[in-house]
Amino acid sequence: MATISDVAKKANVSKATVSRVLNGVPVREENRQKVLSAIRALDYQPNAQARSLTLGRTDVVGVLVPDMDGPFYGAILEGCQQALWSHGLYMIVRSTHHVKGSEPNLVKLLWEKRVDGLIIFTPREIKEKPMQALVKDLVTNNFPLVVADGELDSLSISGVWIDNFEGAYKATRHLIDLNHPNIGILLGPEDSPESKLRLNGYKRALKDHHLPVNPNLVAIAGDYRSESAEKVLPQLVKAGATAIFACSDELAYGVMESCKKQGIKIPQDLSLIGYDDVPFARLLTPKLTTVAQPLTQLGQVAAGKIARMINGTEREITQITLPTKLVVRETSSVYHG
Amino acid sequence: MATISDVAKKANVSKATVSRVLNGVPVREENRQKVLSAIRALDYQPNAQARSLTLGRTDVVGVLVPDMDGPFYGAILEGCQQALWSHGLYMIVRSTHHVKGSEPNLVKLLWEKRVDGLIIFTPREIKEKPMQALVKDLVTNNFPLVVADGELDSLSISGVWIDNFEGAYKATRHLIDLNHPNIGILLGPEDSPESKLRLNGYKRALKDHHLPVNPNLVAIAGDYRSESAEKVLPQLVKAGATAIFACSDELAYGVMESCKKQGIKIPQDLSLIGYDDVPFARLLTPKLTTVAQPLTQLGQVAAGKIARMINGTEREITQITLPTKLVVRETSSVYHG
DNA sequence: CAAGTAACGGAAACCGGTTTCAGTAATCCC
DNA sequence: GGGATTACTGAAACCGGTTTCCGTTACTTG
Structure with missing residues (x-):
C-alpha cells in the first residue's frame, strides 16, 4: 500500500506538494501532472485515518x-x-x-x-x-x-x-367527515409516548367538531399485535362504534379478521383506519385506509x-x-x- | 478533549507508560494508579483515529x-x-x-x-x-x-x-408428502439466480419422487408482486394444479386473493406454500405455510x-x-x- | 559487598497525512 | 539591469497514539 511519501519520491516533489495536489491547492501544472501520474502508477489511496488524525474529523x-x-x-x-x-x-x-x-x-x-x-x-x-x-x-x-x-x-x-398528534387527528377527522357518530380508538401500549399523543389528537379532533369523547370508545390493546385487537374489539362494538381508528396496521388487521368471523362487514358496518401503512396494508381485502408515516x-x-x-x-x-x-x-x- | 500527553503530564509519567496502562502491559502498581486517576480526572478517551493510524486497523x-x-x-x-x-x-x-x-x-x-x-x-x-x-x-x-x-x-x-435449492426442494417435497399429484411452481423474475435454483429444487424433488415435470405447471410471474400472481394463476389452474409453491409470500397472497374471488378454497381445493415467512404470513387466514429464510x-x-x-x-x-x-x-x- | 540479572520507565522514532513558515525562482515594472 | 512583487515549493512541526531501545533502579546471588 503506497503512502504519500512514496508518491512524493516517485514524482520528485515533497509530500507537501502531493498533499496540495490532492486537496486542490494550486500547484505548477508540470508538477501537478508528475504527481498525478505517480498516483496512478502506484495506485495510491490516501490513508483516511491519518487524514482524520490531523483534520480532527x-x-x-x-x-x-x-x-x-x-x-x-x-x-x-x-x-x-x-x-x-x-x-x-x-x-x-x-x-x-x-x-x-x-x-x-x-x-x-x-x-x-x-x-x-x-x-x-x-x-x-x-x-x-x-x-x-x-x-x-x-x-x-x-x-x-x-x-x-x-x-x-x-x-x-x-x-x-x-407528528403523532396530527396523524391521529387526521385519521379521526376523516372519520368525522364521513359522518361517523361513534368513533373508537384502539391504542397500543397504554402509556407509550406515541399512544398519549395519538389519544390527544383523537380527542382534539372530536372536540374541534363538537363531538363528545366517550371513554368506552377508547380501548387499549396493550401492544400492537393483531391478537390483542381481537381481544378488545368487543368493548368497542358494545360501545356502539361505527368506526375505529386502530393505532397500527396490525391492530387494524386484527379488527378485520375478528369482524369477518362475526359477520361485521367492513366498511359497510364499520369503518376502519390503521396506522403505519406497512406494505401489506394495500394488499388486504378490502384495502386498508391508514396513516402513512414518512x-x-x-x-x-x-x-x-x-x-x-x-x-x-x-x-x-x-x-x-x-x-x-x-x-x-x-x-x-x-x-x- | 484530553490527550495522552495531558494524562502523562498530570500523572508525572511518560506517554509510553500511559499507553502501557491503557493496553494492559505490566506497570508498577503505584504508577498504574497515578495514571488511572489522571485518566479519570481528565475524563480521557483515547483517540481512535490516532490508534488506527499506528495499529493499521x-x-x-x-x-x-x-x-x-x-x-x-x-x-x-x-x-x-x-x-x-x-x-x-x-x-x-x-x-x-x-x-x-x-x-x-x-x-x-x-x-x-x-x-x-x-x-x-x-x-x-x-x-x-x-x-x-x-x-x-x-x-x-x-x-x-x-x-x-x-x-x-x-x-x-x-x-x-x-439454500434456495433446498428451500424449494423442501416445499415441494412437503406437497408431495401430502399426496399432491399436480404441483405447480410460481416463480418471480424469470432469470434471477434464486429463481433458477428454486426451479431446480422443485424439479429435483419431483424427479426424486418419480413424478413428472409438467412445463405447464411452471409459471413465471416476472416479479414478486401479488398482482402478478393473480395474472398467471389461471395458467396453473388450467394445468390442473392441486398445489402451488409460490416463490414469495406476496405471490402466495395474490394466489389466495384470486382464489377467494373464484371460489377456490384453500387448502381444501388447492394447497399453497409461500416463501420468506414475512410477518404477515402468520396473520393471513388461513395462515400461510411458507419457507422461512434465516x-x-x-x-x-x-x-x-x-x-x-x-x-x-x-x-x-x-x-x-x-x-x-x-x-x-x-x-x-x-x-x- | 560486589557483580549479575530482572523489572521498569522514559526518550525518541514512527504511523501518514496537513499546514505553517521561510526560501527560491519567476515575473513585473521602471 | 535591478529592485519589488508574486507564485510555488520544501523542510519541519504537528495530530495522538504505539513501540522499540536503552538506561536506571531494585533485587538476587555468590
Missing part, C-alpha cells in the same frame, strides 16, 4: 436505533444513509436490540469512536440519569447531536419527529440536520415535526344512519 | 446491501451488527439502492475508508468487468472479503448463502466469518450454505383424490 456519523429487523428502522436508515452520503458522510449503525440500559453505553462507544455527530432514534432512556448526564455532556460540548422520535421535554437538543423522510431530515451541524451551517437548536399522510383506501366509507 | 467493517427498506436487509443487518460487535467491530453500512453500476464505486469508497473487511450482500454486478477486477484485486491482496447471497462462479471468495443468521454468519478473517483465525476460503425452515401452517393439506 472522521466524516462518520454514529446512528443508534432500537432495532433494524422491525418494519420501521430499515426505511429510516435508508433515508439516513442517502442524506448523509450526499454530504460525503458515512454511517456507523448500532442497535440497542431493545435491551434495557444499553443506550448510554452504546452512545458512549460511538462517541469514543470519534464520530463527527450522533443521531439517536427513539431513545427510551433519555429521561433516566445516566443518559441524561451523557446527553447534557454532549450538548454542552456542543457536539452535533440529533434525537429523532424521542421525548425531549426540557432538554435543549435538536429533534425530529413524525419514515425515509424522517431519516433524511435527521441526517440532513446532523450534516449541517457538522459543517457548521446550522448552529441553532431546532425541532422539526413531520406531517403524516392519510392514505384513503377501502376500509373507510360514509356512515349512513 | 480501524475495527470497522464495511457492509454493502442493495437496500435497507425492503423486508430482508433490516434483519440481515441486525444479525451482522450483533455478530460484529461481539468481536469488537463496528459496521459502516451503504446501500446501492439498486442503482445499476454503483457497486464498484461503493466498494471502492468503503475500501478507501480503510475498513478492516468488507461484506457484500446480494451483489448483482459481480460478474461484470469493473466489479470483477476490483474483487480480484481485493482477493489477491488477501483483504478480508465475504460475499453473501451472490453468484461466485469460479471466483475464489468466501461466501455465505441461504436472514438474521445469514448476517451473523457472514459477520462471524469476516471477524475471523480479520483477526487471523480463519485463513482458508470457505463457502457456507444455510438451510431454510419449512413453516407448516394452514394453507397446505393432504390431497384427497
Whole structure:
C-alpha cells in the first residue's frame, strides 16, 4: 500500500506538494501532472485515518436505533444513509436490540469512536440519569447531536419527529367527515409516548367538531399485535362504534379478521383506519385506509440536520415535526344512519 | 478533549507508560494508579483515529446491501451488527439502492475508508468487468472479503448463502408428502439466480419422487408482486394444479386473493406454500405455510466469518450454505383424490 | 559487598497525512 | 539591469497514539 511519501519520491516533489495536489491547492501544472501520474502508477489511496488524525474529523456519523429487523428502522436508515452520503458522510449503525440500559453505553462507544455527530432514534432512556448526564455532556460540548422520535421535554437538543398528534387527528377527522357518530380508538401500549399523543389528537379532533369523547370508545390493546385487537374489539362494538381508528396496521388487521368471523362487514358496518401503512396494508381485502408515516423522510431530515451541524451551517437548536399522510383506501366509507 | 500527553503530564509519567496502562502491559502498581486517576480526572478517551493510524486497523467493517427498506436487509443487518460487535467491530453500512453500476464505486469508497473487511450482500454486478477486477484485486491482496447471497462462479471468495435449492426442494417435497399429484411452481423474475435454483429444487424433488415435470405447471410471474400472481394463476389452474409453491409470500397472497374471488378454497381445493415467512404470513387466514429464510443468521454468519478473517483465525476460503425452515401452517393439506 | 540479572520507565522514532513558515525562482515594472 | 512583487515549493512541526531501545533502579546471588 503506497503512502504519500512514496508518491512524493516517485514524482520528485515533497509530500507537501502531493498533499496540495490532492486537496486542490494550486500547484505548477508540470508538477501537478508528475504527481498525478505517480498516483496512478502506484495506485495510491490516501490513508483516511491519518487524514482524520490531523483534520480532527472522521466524516462518520454514529446512528443508534432500537432495532433494524422491525418494519420501521430499515426505511429510516435508508433515508439516513442517502442524506448523509450526499454530504460525503458515512454511517456507523448500532442497535440497542431493545435491551434495557444499553443506550448510554452504546452512545458512549460511538462517541469514543470519534464520530463527527450522533443521531439517536427513539431513545427510551433519555429521561433516566445516566443518559441524561451523557446527553447534557454532549450538548454542552456542543457536539452535533440529533434525537429523532424521542421525548425531549426540557432538554435543549435538536429533534425530529413524525407528528403523532396530527396523524391521529387526521385519521379521526376523516372519520368525522364521513359522518361517523361513534368513533373508537384502539391504542397500543397504554402509556407509550406515541399512544398519549395519538389519544390527544383523537380527542382534539372530536372536540374541534363538537363531538363528545366517550371513554368506552377508547380501548387499549396493550401492544400492537393483531391478537390483542381481537381481544378488545368487543368493548368497542358494545360501545356502539361505527368506526375505529386502530393505532397500527396490525391492530387494524386484527379488527378485520375478528369482524369477518362475526359477520361485521367492513366498511359497510364499520369503518376502519390503521396506522403505519406497512406494505401489506394495500394488499388486504378490502384495502386498508391508514396513516402513512414518512419514515425515509424522517431519516433524511435527521441526517440532513446532523450534516449541517457538522459543517457548521446550522448552529441553532431546532425541532422539526413531520406531517403524516392519510392514505384513503377501502376500509373507510360514509356512515349512513 | 484530553490527550495522552495531558494524562502523562498530570500523572508525572511518560506517554509510553500511559499507553502501557491503557493496553494492559505490566506497570508498577503505584504508577498504574497515578495514571488511572489522571485518566479519570481528565475524563480521557483515547483517540481512535490516532490508534488506527499506528495499529493499521480501524475495527470497522464495511457492509454493502442493495437496500435497507425492503423486508430482508433490516434483519440481515441486525444479525451482522450483533455478530460484529461481539468481536469488537463496528459496521459502516451503504446501500446501492439498486442503482445499476454503483457497486464498484461503493466498494471502492468503503475500501478507501480503510475498513478492516468488507461484506457484500446480494451483489448483482459481480460478474461484470469493473466489479470483477476490483474483487480480484481485493482477493489477491488477501483483504478480508465475504460475499453473501451472490453468484461466485469460479471466483475464489468466501461466501455465505441461504439454500434456495433446498428451500424449494423442501416445499415441494412437503406437497408431495401430502399426496399432491399436480404441483405447480410460481416463480418471480424469470432469470434471477434464486429463481433458477428454486426451479431446480422443485424439479429435483419431483424427479426424486418419480413424478413428472409438467412445463405447464411452471409459471413465471416476472416479479414478486401479488398482482402478478393473480395474472398467471389461471395458467396453473388450467394445468390442473392441486398445489402451488409460490416463490414469495406476496405471490402466495395474490394466489389466495384470486382464489377467494373464484371460489377456490384453500387448502381444501388447492394447497399453497409461500416463501420468506414475512410477518404477515402468520396473520393471513388461513395462515400461510411458507419457507422461512434465516436472514438474521445469514448476517451473523457472514459477520462471524469476516471477524475471523480479520483477526487471523480463519485463513482458508470457505463457502457456507444455510438451510431454510419449512413453516407448516394452514394453507397446505393432504390431497384427497 | 560486589557483580549479575530482572523489572521498569522514559526518550525518541514512527504511523501518514496537513499546514505553517521561510526560501527560491519567476515575473513585473521602471 | 535591478529592485519589488508574486507564485510555488520544501523542510519541519504537528495530530495522538504505539513501540522499540536503552538506561536506571531494585533485587538476587555468590
